[in-house]
Amino acid sequence: MNITKNLLFTALVALFTLTLYSCKTKKLAAKPAPVPVEKPAPPVEEKKPAPVPEKEEAPAPVEKPNFNLDNIQFEFNSFVLKTSSFPILDKAVMEMKKSPDTKFILNGYSSAEGTPEHNMQLSVDRANAVKSYFINAGLNGNNFTVVGHGEKDPVSSNDSEEGRMLNRRTEIKVQR
Secondary structure, three states, rough: OHHHHHHHHHHHHHHHHHHHHHHHHOOOOOOOOOOOOOOOOOOOOOOOOOOOOOOOOOOOOOOOOOOOOOEEEEEEOOOEOOOOHHHHHHHHHHHHOOOOOOOOEEEEOOOOOOOOHHHHHHHHHHHHHHHHHHHOOOOOOHHEEEEEEOOOOOOOOOOOHEEEEOOOOOEEEEOO
């Protein structure tokens, strides 16, 4: 028994000693001096005659943002965006960045399955999911108002799965 205790004690001391040495911070090697970069000589500019001004061209018309975006779909009984909605949301982000001061209303909807209270909360969560996507894309969260409509205003009949799928959506509207 004594031999076992002595061996165990010796092994613990050795393990403790190794642990202490391995936990010490390692000295950082000095960083080498940066290699100087030679800058090329600036090119010699040739003097060209001044161009003769022709008719002034009208500036290109500024493209107005297109905020008519829909078909943002969600999984059943969830506020998880379908992957088919990502290109639509990316396009929405590009259009919204053209007009960063525009305010939007995000209208969330659900299909008619479940209780009205659950559907109302689900529709709010869906609109908030879209808002989170926009904020993560760099848009100002203060420009978005979230509204849940529950199962009101369906775009299709809730009698078929295809219709219910279309009713699980969020619509983006410009706030007036």
